[in-house]
Amino acid sequence: MIHKINRYMYWFALTLFMTGAGVLISDNKELSHMVMLFLLSLAVCTFLNVLFDILFKFQAPSYFQYHEDIFYDTQWTWEWNINKEILNLKPTCPACHSELFYHFDTLLHQTEFVCEKCNKQIANVNSSHRNFVVESVKKSIVRKLKKEDSSF
Ligand SMILES: [Zn+2]
Known part of the structure; x- marks a missing residue:
């Protein structure tokens, strides 16, 4: 926004x-x-x-309009600044749209996305590394934009 x-x-x-x-x-x-x-x-x-x-x-810039998408079966929202940096990247619940919480399971090597409001696990990713999911989503956003917007 x-x-x-x-x-x-x-x-x-x-x-x-x-x-x-x-x-x-x-x-x-x-x-x-x-x-x-x-x-x-x-x-x-x-x-x-x-x-x-x-x-x-x-x-x-036109990439400002791209601020939500689905990755890992989860809806993500974010903002841009003019240096093409992604800010406030947040996973949100598809049902109630509140922010999801991460649960890092180091034993099973999983990152779970949990909605506390709906008391439900929305998705899980096969990595328990703290930054893995966020970095991966950021990369996917940039990759997608580069494909569609040649000025990016
Ligand atoms: Zn929810």
Whole structure:
């Protein structure tokens, strides 16, 4: 998910500011004139707002849109930063969508994914190495992206 700054407050404040400034400068205190200035300011600010939206969309690389997939029979979600690094990689429960817990079974050499809410084991992987699953999923994500997105 890309975090966006909420601009609507500034957008509205700027509209009011421009209207006020326009009324003061023009020295015309008629209501219709003020309304016209307000609408004009609103149009200019809305245009700027839309322009910012387009620019922000252009800047967000397309791989930002790929933030969930299924690996090891488990739904994974993650976020990106602009250095193409995967952040907050989390396995989630297919039923209740809460985060799964890892259980490392060193005796059986398995990593189990458990949903505590559903009290259920969702999947298990044949490795008890702590970083194996996460690293493997990260590699799979990158491999998949490289195949589909030549700019990545
Ligand atoms: Zn669950």
